[in-house]
Amino acid sequence: MPDGSLPARPLRDADALAGAGLVPPGDLPALRAVAARYAVSVTPAMAALIDPADPADPIAAQYLPHPSELDATAQELADPIADGPHTPVKGVVHRYPDRALLKPLLACPVYCRFCFRREQVGPAGGVLDEAELEAALDWFAANPGVREAILTGGDPLMLSPRRLAHIVRRLSAMPHIGIIRLHSRVPVADPGRVTAALAEALDTETALFLCLHANHAREFTDAARAALRRLSRAGVALLGQSVLLRGVNDTAEAMEALLRTMLANRVKPYYLHQLDRAPGTARFEVPIAEGRALLASLRGRLTGLAWPTYALDLPEGQGKAPIGPDFAERAEGGWRVRGPLGGEHFQADAAP
Template sequence: MPDGTPSPSLLRDADALIAAGLIAPDARDAIAAVEARYAVAITPAMRALIDDPAGPVGRQFVPDPAELVTAPHEMADPIGDDALSPVKGIVHRYPDRALLKPLLVCPVYCRFCFRREHVGPDGGLLTEAELAAAYDWIRARPQIREIILTGGDPLMLSPRRLSSIINTLSAIPHLEILRIHSRVPVADPARLTPALAESLATDKAMWLVLHANHASELTPAARAAIRLVQAQAVPVLGQSVLLRGVNDSEAALEALFRAMLAARVKPYYLHQLDPAPGTARFHVPIAEGRRLLAGLRGRVTGLAWPTYVLDIAGGHGKVPLGPDYLEPDGHVRDPWGVRHRLAPNLAPETASV
C-alpha cells in the first residue's frame, strides 16, 4: 500500500458513519458538509471503542456540524506553522530544534486538530526534491540539535521511507535527538509492525511521543504496538489535549495517566486546546485545567504528572501553565492546600521558581 493510502475499512464519510451507527440518517447532509471541509477517518481500532458517539472516544473522531462554526478567537493556523516555515515541510520555532513534516496523512482525524486546515487523505507527501531541500536547510544550521518528525503522522510512512528519512537525519553530525510524534500505536496498532518499529533504529537519541487522550485508548493491541517500539530501545512519552467531554475530570485524567504508566509511557505534556476553527465545544478554561492538575498532585505518583502547557497563538512557543504552589508572601501550599512558611533563604524574592 503506498504511503498514506487509506484502508478500505476506514470510516471516511457520512454514509459510512450512518452504516456504522455513529450518526443518524437525518444528519447525513450536515455531516457531509463537515467532511467537505475537514478530513474524516475512523479506524476499526477506534470504532471498536465507540459505544456512544458523544462519549469520550466518539467525541474525538465523529464529526459534528458545530465544526463549521468558527468562533471569533479561532484561527486557521493557531500556532503559526505557516509563518515559521522557511522551506516546505520545515517549521522552525525554537533555536535548537525544528519540525519536519514529511506527510500530512493521519490514521484518524481528530475533530479538535490544530492542523485541521492542512491534514487530509490527499497526503501532503513531500517529494524527494522537497525532502532534499529540507535536509539541506537542516545541514546548513548547526544550531539545530533536534528534529521532530510530525505531520500528519510519520508512522503512516512505509518502513522503507521512514528508515530512509531517519538514516539521512542520523548522518547529519550536529543533530543529537530525533523525535517522532504519533497517534498510530493507539489509533491503528496493526499498522505498527515489527518492520516499522525496526525502521526507528538509529545511533542518535530517538524518542517517540504518543498522543492519547483517554484511558480506553490504551488497549492490549495498543500496548503491544508500544512494546515493539520500546524493544528498539526507544523511550515513549505521552502527550494529551485537555478536552471537554473527553478527559475534563480528575478521574479521567488519573485513569489516562495511570494507563500510560502501565504501558511504560511517561506523561509528558497536557496541552491546552489550540484555538483551531470549529473546536470551541472542546474548550476547557485554563483555570479549570489548573484545578484539575492540582487535584491530582499527591494523589498520583509524580511520574504520572505531565506539564500543563499552552502553545501561545501566533507561533510564540509553549509555556507551562502551572498550577502554582509558591505564594508571594513566603508561604508554599502542599498538595492538600495547607499553607507552610518557607525558610527565609527560600522566600519568593530569592527562590528559583
C-alpha cells in the first residue's frame, strides 16, 4: 500500500482500488467495466503486498483488474475444463472414475484475474443450501467407485468451521472415501481465517490433504507462514499448486523461489498448471515450449521434492495431461537419457 496502511476489509470494486492507491484514477472507466463483468476482491493481506509504483508487480498482476479482460479470443472458453457436462447433481463434478469435486460455494477471498471459473465465481457466493448440500453428499454416498472427494469451488475454507466440519464428517463416514482433498487460496490470501476452529474442523482419521494455491514467493507472508504452520500442526498434509503465468512466475528465478518457499513451509509442490484459456486471460499465457524449457532448467538445481507435475487440463473434460520436459528418448536397443547435471547416458534394454 502506498502509505503502508492496510484496508480494513477486502477491496471489492474499481473505485475502492483507486481509493487505496492501487490503480490510477484515470483507469477507472475501463476498470469499472471489467468489474461489472468479473468479480473483484483484494484482501488486506494481498493489498499490503502490491507496489502500485511497479507496473510489473507480480501480486498486482494476479489480483487487480485489467482492461484486456474484456478482450476474449476465439480460443478461449467460458467453461474451459467442462464442469457443466460432468455435473450429475448441483455442486458435484465427476470426470474421473475414482474421484469427484464437491463445490459447496463459489465465493473466494480474492478473485484471480486468470481464474478458469471466472464466469461462475463471485461475491454472491453460489452457496449450496442445506438441501442441495445434502443431495451432493448423498451422491458421494451412493457412488462407491468414488474414492476421493475434492472440495473446491470457490474456496472451501470460506465456509464456517461448523459447516466445513459437517462436510468432513459426512465424507469421512463413507467407507469408500479414502481421501479428502481441499483446494484453497485462504492460507496466503486471507490467513486470518485459519483459526484454531477451522483447523479443528479438518480433524479426521481419513487421509486429508490441503492443496494450497500460490503463484509467487512473496505471497508467503509471516501471517501466511503462521497459518500453514497451524494447519501442519493439526495434521493436515499440505500440497501446492500453481499456474504458470506471464509476468508472475515465468522466469527460472521466480519459479525456483516459489518452489523453495513452498517446501520451506512444508508444502509439497504438486501441480504446475498450464493456463486454462478462460475469457480475457490471454495476457497471462506462457507457451508450453517455454514452460517445458523453464522446468528443464530447474532440474538438478532443485531437490526432487520441489518438482511439480506440469499439466494441461484438456477441454471437454478430458482430464489433466502431463506436459513436462522429457529427459529420455527411445534409441535402437535402448534409451538415450540426458542428465540434469550435464552429459548423456545410453541405457541398453535389459537382456531377455
